[in-house]
Amino acid sequence: MDNNLYPAFSISPVPQPTADTPTPELFRGMYGMPSFLTVPTADLEASANFWIEGLGFFDFFSAPGQFVHLRRWVFQDVLLVPGERAAETATATASFACVEKQLEEIAEACESILPGSTAGPSIKPWNSAELDVVTPENFRVTMTAARPYDPASTEAQNLKEIGIEKT
Secondary structure, eight states: OOOOOOOOGGGOSSOOOOTTOOOOOOOOOOOOOSOOEEEEESOHHHHHHIIIIITOOEEEEEETTTEEEEESSTTOEEEEEEOOOOSSOOSSEEEEEOOGGGHHHHHHHHHHHSTTOEEEEEEETTTEEEEEEEOTTSOEEEEEEEOOOOTTSHHHHHHHHTTOOOO
16 A cells, blocks of 8 residues: 555644644635535525525525535535426435544534434544534435544544554
């Protein structure tokens, strides 16, 4: 395995995790979107409310009855469009970065809007804490927060075993 990995946090909108990582501001600038999600919904208003009040997005711009363009941080864009709600919850997930201190707040907000919509947060072997959310559209979202690196942790050992070491 080629292990030419290096820290590149300077080019990412996601802050390097620390015990007191500040939450990045919502990003209101214009840019060419390198990727975004399109999520069909039977109720644009209810869906937008869940994504805004529950998941922390904002209405970047919208055309009533046609679409709602939501955003959180840089490169976290979602386009809600009219369509049918999926009959079953998607097996694929979309993951959005957040900071660890946001996970409980997001879980509480989502649960207040749609009880039973969250699971977690849970600690993952790749050193993140993750909250799984099923949106009103039956779309699966994971809010994921990198955790501070502790070289003595099980997660650090897991990463080392696959050839990833913090330098």
